[in-house]
Amino acid sequence: MSVYFRQLFAGRDFGASNAVCCQMENFVYLVGDTESRECVVVDPAWAVDEIVDIAEADGMKVVGGLGTHYHPDHVGGTMMGFNVEGAARLTSRCGCKLHVHELETPWVRRVTGLAQGDLVQHQSGDHVEVGGLRIEWLHTPGHTPGSSCFRVRTNDGTDALIAGDTLFLRGCGRVDLPGGDPDEMYRSLHQRLATLPDTIELWPGHAYGGHHASMGSVRRSNPLLRPADLATWRDLRGV
Numbered sequence: 001m002s003v004y005f006r007q008l009f010a011g012r013d014f015g016a017s018n019a020v021c022c023q024m025e026n027f028v029y030l031v032g033d034t035e036s037r038e039c040v041v042v043d044p045a046w047a048v049d050e051i052v053d054i055a056e057a058d059g060m061k062v063v064g065g066l067g068t069h070y071h072p073d074h075v076g077g078t079m080m081g082f083n084v085e086g087a088a089r090l091t092s093r094c095g096c097k098l099h100v101h102e103l104e105t106p107w108v109r110r111v112t113g114l115a116q117g118d119l120v121q122h123q124s125g126d127h128v129e130v131g132g133l134r135i136e137w138l139h140t141p142g143h144t145p146g147s148s149c150f151r152v153r154t155n156d157g158t159d160a161l162i163a164g165d166t167l168f169l170r171g172c173g174r175v176d177l178p179g180g181d182p183d184e185m186y187r188s189l190h191q192r193l194a195t196l197p198d199t200i201e202l203w204p205g206h207a208y209g210g211h212h213a214s215m216g217s218v219r220r221s222n223p224l225l226r227p228a229d230l231a232t233w234r235d236l237r238g239v
């Protein structure tokens, strides 16, 4: 089994005709198995048909969506007066479901309009199987209650963390939006993700500070990952 893995940059690889999309610096990921030729879309948003067309041009069939969190620039919905296409278009076109963390379910349903039956709920430690590939579900709350990262690890040396808005190369996700929790973000960055090796490659939800890098280099350059106790963290975040 070989991994199919593509990072798509919003406004360049898809959604180029959408002026708002072009400003957001979002990433969407296609992850799958090159033998079964199945893949999932991580954070389907902005121009879903273009994203699915890219997968299909590679000979891949989209069999599901994974949502890192409920924000409309990741799963679609209404954002600051703009209507963002998203997971509802994916489930409709591909006849598939959107996988979300169980705590994110009501938030995702509210912004996307998806029914309960359109979702598959997960907990930390679950695996999503795509052909022969097993994607590990890591619950990393803080940016939102059910914010999640996805680990793609195989025997051939692939080790990737798709991090949504939990961690960027520069900084981390905001904690002042509805459902945000600065103390949980501290625990996600300094406890939950602290167990990952320096060699794992970080693939963020936005291009803040770069497109991808090893966790080791991000630990050296991102001040929010420097050792800190919770009190210091609260001072740093102004809470």
Ligand SMILES: [Fe+2]
Pocket: 069, 071, 143, 165, 173
């Ligand atoms: Fe977000």
